[in-house]
Amino acid sequence: MSDLLPGDHLCYLYESERERREVLIMFVRQGLDWHEKILYVADPPGFEGLAEGLRAQGVDPAGYVESGQITVLAPSSLFGTDRGFDPAAMIEIIEDETEKAMDQGFNGLRVTVETQGVLKETAGEHRLLEFENLLNGFFPGKRCLALCQYHSEDFSPALFHQVLAIHPAVLAGNSVHRNPYYVPPRSPEAEGDAMPDVETWLERLGAGEGPVKAGGAGSSGMVATLFRWEYPEVLEQYLDELSEVAVAILDRGKNILHCNRGFLRLLNQSNDPGGRNLAEFLIADSLAHLPFPPPGAHKKTRLNFLPTGSVVHTLNCFIFGTLQGYVIVGERIMLTNNDIVAGISNLTNELASVTHELQKKCVALERANAVIGKLAVSDPVTGLFNSRSLMAELSRAVSLARRHGGPLSLAVGGPDPLTPARTHDRSEETLKDFVALLAGSCRKEDFFACLEGGRFAVILPHTDLSGAAVFAKKITESFVRPAASETAENLTVSFGITGFAREDTPENIIRRAATALDEARRAGGNRVEER
Structure with missing residues (x-):
């Protein structure tokens, strides 16, 4: 599942609730880790099972729901019990949520839809297939991906074929496979009748279009199911x-x-x-x-x-x-x-050419990997460690604090946000000044990183909450920049700080410190708040 990209439209066929819950927990946690917004389309009982599984793994979904990173929408409340599922309206909702996710600073939108409720409606199969078709037209160029959940006992062999034909990719186990049975819709101008599904699938198989990853039992299991249902009649x-x-x-x-x-x-x-x-x-x-x-x-x-x-x-x-x-x-x-002899000669010449090109590409790849390796752990603007590095270091610090019993604190802060009177904050020069002050204030054992939205985090090992307050107040008092005019405000910074409790997880610690920072800014900024 680590290969998912924006624009992916996946079909997920499951047989048991336990299997579905495990996959959805992995799907949602990956989205949270990649700072994507999650849209879960299901009636409340469906999400409660997922929430329970997340809590069992130390992830509290309530905080993400409160912050807006997880949104749960119930089709019955969206469209009403009389109206039923509306495919076009659902696409508009997904488009709006995608735009909101980008405006809120997320890396994209990750959607998962439970189909059981829709299939129980009158004309539910028709509406569901219409929705899946509309999704294929919506995804190109959008920072959005979707996982459509189907219970294997909920639909007939005929619907099974249509569901397969409409999804470009399939999730089998925890691997993503290109769907060899996917039939791209023909344009309205195409002549003649549409090619029967089985014939199209066999032609694609004959051309060698199999799963992207070998060894995935899920996709080949669907092939066996297809032939079990269709052989020999169809x-x-x-x-x-x-x-x-x-x-x-x-x-x-x-x-x-x-x-x-x-x-x-x-x-x-x-x-x-x-x-x-x-x-x-x-x-x-x-x-x-x-x-x-x-x-x-x-x-x-x-x-x-x-x-x-x-x-x-x-x-x-x-x-x-x-x-x-x-x-x-x-x-x-x-x-x-003669073909074989000529082919061997051509292959020899091509091999020499390919070897030369491969050497060039290897050098280019090594250089690209070096750049990617740096980008993976650092912020491209400030050059500091990024949120991924922060999470890894904070996990290590939490383990040490839990093992040895020492204090641990986290400070999250940065220049206060833009107001009508502030016209120059968060400029590149301002951020550089703040980073320089932060670096000069940290001890050798401290760790600081750049987060999204112009925020910075500092891990303070062997430091209790009072020590973290002294550290943060020293920076807020040192950073005040004079206003550009008599009517403008001074440029200030604020911090939110929190301490480590034995039952804490790194996610909870970061969330508390970020919440404290939000409270400090709502109170007017230029202050330190504790949680």
């Missing part, structure tokens, strides 16, 4: 029409039960092989080394068939394990001996 309807894609269905003994014309060409047969074993048509000993997967899994491989004259037949394919046996779907490749 699948056989399309097999013989796909001459450029080779498709075969095998039993557990690897005997060929059925295949299309594309696969017959590989076998050098004109008629259905009638239950003959696949091993009869492959180069000797190759079958024993093939990765035939168990039900619910899949493997990508290459099958080498017996040559016909000077022509070598090869199949780049996926092998899917099903309850009945195996399904092979792939692309045929035919090579002559």
